[in-house]
Amino acid sequence: IMASSYGAKEEDGHHPGSAGLGGAAIRTKKPDNTAFKQQRLPAWQPILTAGTVLPAFFIIGLIFIPIGIGLYVTSNNIKEFELDYTGTDMSSPCFNCSQSWNSTNTCKCELFFSLDQPFESNVFMYYGLSNFYQNHRRYVKSRDDSQLNGDERSLKEPSKECEPYRTNENKPIAPCGAIANSMFNDTLDLFYIDPNGKKRPISLTKKGIAWWTDKHVKFRNPGGSNSNLTTVFKDTAKPVNWHKPVYELDVDIENNGFINEDFIVWMRTAALPTFRKLYRIIQKNNDMTPTLPRGNYSLAVTYNYPVRSFEGRKRMILSTISWMGGKNPFLGIAYITVGSICFFLGVVLLFIHHKYGNRNNSSDIAS
């Protein structure tokens, strides 16, 4: 046992004269009597009792319920119209287009719909895809942000992450990667059919659909001030699925190449497999007439984007926007529910507080 007792860990040979380092210094003199060291720092000591949380519950209830009602009402006031143009049904005008995939000649179809209520303010036009996994890991990372930021080297030598959409015929693909390659390329045009049956095109704005910072900072065309994108992208290949190269996305130089807003919108990968992306904005032109009056409309689709292979759906959505975004009854309902629960709990706690609170606090001590 001696051996074990001496198989000891540390030595503490304690010598009156020798000033040890570290711990010894602590031991040999009296510890400082500071509030911190004695664990007596002044402190606020709140306790969560029925009495103290009661007001909080009532306050939360009183605040949340009005907010919820407000949100709910706002959400209900938002006009939203959704049109599925996938064309899976035989009856659908786009049925033929949806059957032929990979056809070089563009397929066009037109859908008619009517709006029961006028859309008063700016209308936002979205395309929606379902069952499209933009958030698949292989997909999400298949891009080269430095290439998109205009980096010359990445243009020539795209990131490995872009595989298998990195090179085509020994030329680097610009923009590389699966996301860019699968860019949504249906063209949607909206027509108002006035009561006379005359088709009037509705002007769609394509500016302002992408984040400002994306368009102006994150996405840059290579070549800096060189406005001739054709030369800049000379040695690159277009993405395999694209019909035209990146420098021909738009005629407007401010919306061409990597800073094309449709492209930027597509490049912001969606969080969930069913998603919508902003396609165009229909600006309100004057205060008097609604942006989209009640009536009949037609949607002319240039059907390029195949979704049937993965059982996807394509939608066109028209929506107005409030200060709280698009139509979303969930938030309002959630606020109302939580507010009510808090209020209810407040009542329960009030009861409990009256029944038990006093007993705990005073009577016991008095006894």
Next chain:
Amino acid sequence: MDLSSIRKLITRYCTGEESWVDSRTVYIGQKEPPPGTEAYIPQRFPDNRIVSSKYTFWNFIPKNLFEQFRRIANFYFLIIFLVQLIIDTPTSPTTSGLPLFFVITVTAIKQGYEDWIRHKADNAINQCPVHIIQHGKVVRKQSQKLRVGDIVQVKENETFPCDLILLSTSREDGTCFVTTASLDGESSHKTYYAVQDTKAFNTAEEVDTLHATIECEQPQPDLYKFVGRINIYLDRDEPIVRPLGSENLLLRGATLKNTEYIHAVAIYTGMETKMALNYQSKSQKRSAVEKSMNAYLIVYLCILISKALINTVLKYAWQANPNRDEPWYNQKTETERQRHVLIRAFTDFLAFMVLFNYIIPVSMYVTVEMQKFLGSYFILWDDDMFDEELGEGPLVNTSDLNEELGQVGNLFSPLQNCCQSHYWFTVSVLSSSQVEYVFTDKTGTLTENNMELRECCVDGHVYVPHAICNGQILPGATGMDMIDSSPGVDGKEREELFFRALCLCHTVQVKEEETVDGIKRGIHQGKSTSFYISSSPDEVALVEGMKRLGFTYLRLKDSHMEILNREDEMERFELLEVLNFDSVRRRMSVIVRSSSGDYYLFCKGADSSVFPRVVSGKVEQVRARVEHNAVEGLRTLCVAYKKLTHEEYEETCHLLNRAKLALQDRDKKLAEAYDVIEKDFILLGATAVEDRLQDKAADTIESLHKAGMKVWVLTGDKMETAAATCYASKLFHRNTQILELTTKRTEEQSLHDVLFDLSRTVLRQHGSMTRDTFSGLSGDYQDYGLIIDGATLSAVLKPTQEVTSNGGNYKEIFLEICRNCSAVLCCRMAPLQKAQIVKMIKASKERPITLAIGDGANDVSMILEAHVGIGIMGKEGRQAARNSDYAITKFKHLKKMLLVHGHYYYIRIAELVQYFFYKNVCFIFPQFLYQFFCGFSQQPLYDTAYLTLYNISFTSLPILLYSLMEQHINMDILKRDPTLYRDIAKNSLLRWPTFIYWTFLGVFDAVVFFFGAFFLFDNTTFTSNGQMFGNWTFGTLVFTVLVFTVTLKLALDTHYWTWINHFVIWGSLLFYVIFSLLWGGIIWPFLNYQRMYYVFMQMLSSGPAWLSIILLIIVSLLPDVVKKVLCRALWPTTTERIQNADKLYKGHLSEFTPLSSLHAPPVRKHDRHGNENQNRTHRRSDSSPPKKLMCTYWGGQA
């Protein structure tokens, strides 16, 4: 001891098998023995280089890495990191690599620095000069060049450079004094003896002419064991053979005191010195908290694996459709496609593991260790536990880089040790917070170990030192037998013999004042300038008491003990043999020759070991007196003698020498020899020494009782003495029914019957509440106290084949009895038995947490055995303190240690552990849910920076500071009301229900975060400009809610808000926001992705995002708040009642309110009914002067 055996093997291998023998032969002065003796076998010994450093320059990195990755946690993270490196995983290797790298690097730098310091210290010690005698001259040499066989000269106050055999000293009698403070902590001066035949060689020239060899055993770590012999070749051919024992061996690390110089020969050098062999780490104790933590870890590992498995299976089920596996927009590369499906599945599994690995975060280990390390400082700093008298506070067993200790050949780095010891120190504090059994030593722990001779009894006549000394009867002495004025010639002779016996039979040294450092305490002011020192305080008390009775021990000079008798005449006795005290024999003897040539053997020892060896004397009177004294709580010793004829003496001498010369089994042979020699005594009398109870010992014991701990006293003392102490310390109350399980009873009945009797008694009470009350009091239940002695205990513990009627053996019945006793006293315990008891309780089926507290070397085994070992820095050296998990100065400090610090530590670490798991469930579970919506593609929900920093910076500081600062109840209340301790007993905060609650809370919160965000994001616009958010905004929203929720959850749990808590809680939330703004604020040039660019700002610019963040945070926190409030209102725990009351009284509660009214029926009820004994001892200790000057010099630490 594994390491040492490995080292031995290696040494054996290196030196070659043939040269490995069980003993070594050392040629003194490197001189070959004269021809004709045994063949000269050169043996290779290591040089005297001390290597305490662990690494060399070139092996530092591999070795250090290897050491670090031996820890399971580090290894786990390394594996995760490697998986990330090898396969294509969702998160970049940096997310786990960076934290791991950080932890590893910091540890490596710390250890490297420590090792560098050790290298420097090693060099300093290895190069420090030593004086070696070569060719009759004193030569200076570097210490590392010292070789086995060199003759070394050491001067006063120098430290021995290696293990030496003492040849001669500057003192004529060949003795020297040594303090081994740095070895075993005993700062008393010990005497070492030169070999009788070499002590004359005391100059350099003379010692150089010495021709001798030493045969001794190979080095072994036991400091107190050494066997060897020296062959001295004088002129004759036949060498003189002398035994060598530990009294001749000077150990490296010890310091020479009070001796001008010595000559000694090196026998063990360098890493073979006993000191070097001793510094090995001790197995770490694991606390209950740590065990819970490990259990949780396993649960989480299972969760992790099952999550990964579920996802992998679902992935492949989902992917069965090739258009899902590989839609046209998301093709695989050719290499991926060609990979075998099993390999792909396995890679996917690993990738899921990596994705979810954060559920067991690196930072948890770091935080727990930091908490333990930093938290222990609060104990060191505690003012209440500081002892003014000793000038010391509580001791955390940490490494002091004391210059002497830096040189110690300890194989582990001091800092590492420091961390380790800090680590397991606090760990033990933690487990101490759930202590159910306290095992305490009596002497020096419960009592002060400040001995004073109360009385002595010679043949039934009682002598009281004070009364005699002052020449008048003191009031306290009334009613006692005083010295018989005419005891008769025979009586007178016996009386003087008794006094002489006590003056001679001891190992006390006399210290002349001028040669003494430290505090000077004269025995008798004016009369003498010397005082006594000894390793046993009883001996000093006895010798001092004798002085007051007229017989003064002067000194030991030239083997002659000189005493001054009553007539101030000098009497000289030649000291022939000392049969040293040991705890097995429990007695010691000396053989002396009086000036008249008579041989006497004086023996003093415990009554139980002396009475059986007595053949005549007034045994009955003495025994009665001894028992009377023992009942009073005095320590009794019996003194006996026998006269030896010259022949008998010769025979004894022969017997002893034969045993001493034995190389093997010397201890056993010595014990046998002692047994033969120490018999046929004539009883002289007995002494009684008082040892007062420590300040507030009774109060502390009472508190421990109230806190629900069972206190056992384990002592080597007699039953009556120990029982009296127990009464005085309120371990037993007057109405405690004492159950005896002692030799006395087992002599009458068989052990079997006694055990059954007792268990029936105990169980009867247990069964029916209508038993007749023993004390006549209408107590609620009967207190039982058990007294058991060592002999009976070993009988009980002896494994029996005989199976008793109810299937159990004695041990179980005994445990059953113990379980029903509120207090147990084990007396007459050998040190090992103490450990046995602790082990037995530890292993009993409830697996209770045990704590052992003691102050002496005899408690070391028990301290090492118990879950928590506490040493008291007492008077019996520092062995206990050194081996303990932590040391305190007084027994009363145990109260604050356990009730306040232990309690705090426990709630802190419990919250820390639970919270860590909770916040990581919250963190990872949304990622798991996300897999269902991203095609099981292992897409992470959060950005890499968030994944990496979540545990490191966003949520780390609040919990760390919480775990350092939290005080759920005021310190004073905790101290005043020990019953609060029961609230946390049995690991209550870390039980499975609590753990499951936390985990479910985490899952609930995660579901709220994820689906809350999901429904908000589901197919709708979030902004007022119609623009859409992507997946990173989704993740950031979830993450923001997550960070705020977990931080606010901690804020809700915090009960003690100091400015520091405010600072870290609000600060870390602010930090998160600032970081996110910064992280998304610019295009980071070194990153190859810019996914977070402006994501956070865009989110904040959206109204619904704000609203949903607030909503989700409130929804997540709601259930916990409601649960807390409801539980507090409907089923409050004692803790909560006290908190409420404290709040009501604005902190004045501690002074005015009766706390006991706040909880279950008060435990205290028998206090008023003091026991006779208790009262008397009490009065005694009360009336005694506050504190007597210690008349002896106990140690250098004063």
